[in-house]
Amino acid sequence: MAAVAPSRIAALTRLRCELFQTSYNPTSVRTGAKYLRARLRGPSMVQYYPQQLTVAGFNRMGGGFKIQDWDEHQRLADVEEKKRRGKGAPKKAKSPAESRRMSKRR
Known part of the structure; x- marks a missing residue:
């Protein structure tokens, strides 16, 4: 029995592969x-x-019912306290002239 050439097998x-995609x-x-x-x-x-179901999701559903989100209330109180002490986030620049980068270039 003769062996099949590798090129024929390839x-x-x-x-x-073409037939069966x-x-x-x-x-x-x-x-x-x-x-x-x-x-x-x-x-x-x-x-x-x-x-x-989260508190915010429940409040968005409608139906006239509102639940007080105590975690969100506490977060807002903490942010307000930090602002009062001067530790809050800096206010955003409304124009390029107000930005910190522009003030440094002078």
Whole structure:
């Protein structure tokens, strides 16, 4: 029995890839095709973890009911206290002339 030439086997493999619409990779280079073909995990994870109702989300739903968000109230009080002590965020420049960078260039 005669052995088949490697060029014939390569041609057969190339033709098989064309027919079945697969990628021809004779050098076995890593292509990541396994991960690209895999099912996406995102939709399953979204279904697994339920939506959490927050105070802000409840207040946005409407219906006339409002719940006091104590964490947000405390945060705003802390920000106000920092501003009174001079430790708050600097005010934003309304124009390029008011910015710190422009004042340094003088």
